[in-house]
Amino acid sequence: MSKTFRKKSILLVNPYIEDFSAYDHFSKPLGIIWLASYLKEHFTVYFINVLNRLHSSVKKVKFKEDGRGDFPKQIIKTPECLSDIPLYYKRYGIAEEAFRKELLGLPEKPDYVFITTGMTYWYTGLSYTIKLIREVYPESKIFVGGIYASLLPSHAERVSGADVVVPYQNIGKVIGFLEKYFSLRFSKEVKMPSYDILGEYYYLPLMTSTGCIYKCSYCASSILNSFEQFNPENVFQWILVMNQDYGVKKIVFYDDALLYKSETHIDVILQKIIESSINVQFYTPNGLHIRFLSERTAQLMRKAGFVDIRLSLESSEERFQLESSGKATNIEFNRAIENLYRAGFERKNIRVYTLLNVPGQRESSIEKTMEYIYKSGAIPMLAYYSPIPGTLDFEKSREITDVDEPLFQNNTVYLYRSGFNLEYLTYLKKKELQYRT
Known part of the structure; x- marks a missing residue:
């Protein structure tokens, strides 16, 4: 037998x-x-x-x-x-x-x-x-x-x-x-995630690419993954499955560089979504690169169903922008906001990350950045820095306090131990709440 x-x-x-x-x-x-x-x-x-x-x-x-x-x-x-x-x-x-x-x-x-x-x-x-x-x-x-x-x-x-x-x-x-x-062989094609195992579909995550084109001093994205964009047609088909097979109407992009080379990537995906007339809403919690947010892309985002735009400015201080990443300037930020407004987005749709407690950061620059963002027509959001092993800022953090034990890399722990003015933090939180309302 x-x-x-x-x-x-x-x-x-x-x-x-x-x-x-x-x-x-x-x-x-x-x-x-x-x-x-x-x-x-x-x-x-x-x-x-x-x-x-x-x-x-x-x-x-x-x-x-x-x-x-x-x-x-x-x-x-x-x-x-x-x-x-x-x-x-x-x-x-x-x-x-x-x-x-x-x-x-x-x-x-x-x-x-x-x-x-x-x-x-x-x-x-x-x-x-x-x-x-x-x-x-x-x-x-x-x-x-x-x-x-x-x-x-x-x-x-x-x-x-x-x-x-x-x-x-x-x-x-x-x-x-x-x-x-x-001692096995797996498929080499880029596959759609097995959403079926999740079992709950109030929203679903999606990546159209891996990695990031920038190497920011505070971020590990480029360390963890090489940058690769997936075939736009395949991504569109995944979105159709998410919407039609799982009934999902809220899709969350996890990309770190969603807008890079938009003419041959995200613009193509969004155009297909618009032509399909499917009813979906899109969210971008990881933050979009300001430099690549063109007027055409903004128009397509609006028509395709983007309702929550998160932008990664981090700071309006030029010194910080140059030393940490060089990925955006204030001129590019203003242009991106203008493009979003022309497309029909409003302040309530646009939130902009403001980094807090990065090594070497001037505390006063945080409030100035928040004011700059709000005056530009968006809502500032505080993003709390945590030391990430392998990044340039991690080494700077080690000079401020012990961060070698992973528990000490917690953004809350680092906030308390780095010497940041906690009274000023309370003030900034109140300002953030005021800007939201």
């Missing part, structure tokens, strides 16, 4: 977060659901999203109109090394018993568990997730990938409790790593 070979299984997990604050600001684990599209070629794939706000165990679910909202959470003991921070420490995600129930409810014991990671300072939530999985499936081999595993692979190997650390964020390198590990 011939033997029946069982297809091996992989459980994908979006883990707990432990932090002073966390919020579903269009936060979906796009990387791991994208990876699922490839894994399905050889494995049975399951998925548990610990941060699922719509989980049956979550009693109070608050949604903003655009889909954002609070993660389920509970207050936990603050790590001793963070005891000087006068805030409650929390664990974000479904209750432990609910997670155990999800694990025990799988159709089979997974041969492997793949866990994604986010911020470096969330590693304690990752370790807690692994601990719970080990208690239920002690024999399953656990892999860890994502941002933390890519930026601090040695730390992840020592501390996380995983069996295998995949030190790449780039999907091609991840696939290459897994091909060697499993």
Whole structure:
């Protein structure tokens, strides 16, 4: 008799977060659901999203109109090394018993568990997730990938409790790593993410490219990924599937360089969307490059259904612009705002990130930047700097306070320990609120 070979299984997990604050600001684990599209070629794939706000165990679910909202959470003991921070420490995600129930409810014991990671300072939530999985499936081999595993692979190997650390964020390198590990071959085509495993579709994330063309002193995008734009026709087809098969009307771009070479990329995608007459709304939480926001692109964005425009100015101070990135000037910013207004956007649609607490930044420049943005016709949004390993500003941060321990790379921790004037911060928050209203 011939033997029946069982297809091996992989459980994908979006883990707990432990932090002073966390919020579903269009936060979906796009990387791991994208990876699922490839894994399905050889494995049975399951998925548990610990941060699922719509989980049956979550009693109070608050949604903003655009889909954002609070993660389920509970207050936990603050790590001793963070005891000087006068805030409650929390664990974000479904209750432990609910997670155990999800694990025990799988159709089979997974041969492997793949866990994604986010911020470096969330590693304690990752370790807690692994601990719970080990208690239920002690024999399953656990892999860890994502941002933390890519930026601090040695730390992840020592501390996380995983069996295998995949030190790449780039999907091609991840696939290459897994091909060697499993002695398999995966498809080389750029696939649509497996949105089917998410199970909830109030909004969906989308990337039309990976990486970034700039190497900003405070950002790790170019470190984590090489820049590559996907075929516009393929992206358009993905959007059709998201809208028609999943009923999604809110799509969130995760690109770091969405507008680059717009004539042959995003403009093509938007024109196809307009011609298709599908009813969708688009959001850009990662911020758009001001330099590439042409009048034509602004017009197409308006017609295609963009409702929330986020721009990455960071500072109106010319010295800061040149030293940190050189990606935008005030003249280019003013031109971008004019293009958006000509297209029919209003102040309420346009929010502009203003970096706060970057090493070497003059505190007074933050308020000046906020005033400049508002007078230009947009709404300023404070963006809190956190030290990211591998960046130029991380080295400058080390000269200010200890940031080598990943927990100290938390933007809240760094804010308290860097010497930033907290009374001035309170003032800036009030100004930010005034500008919104």
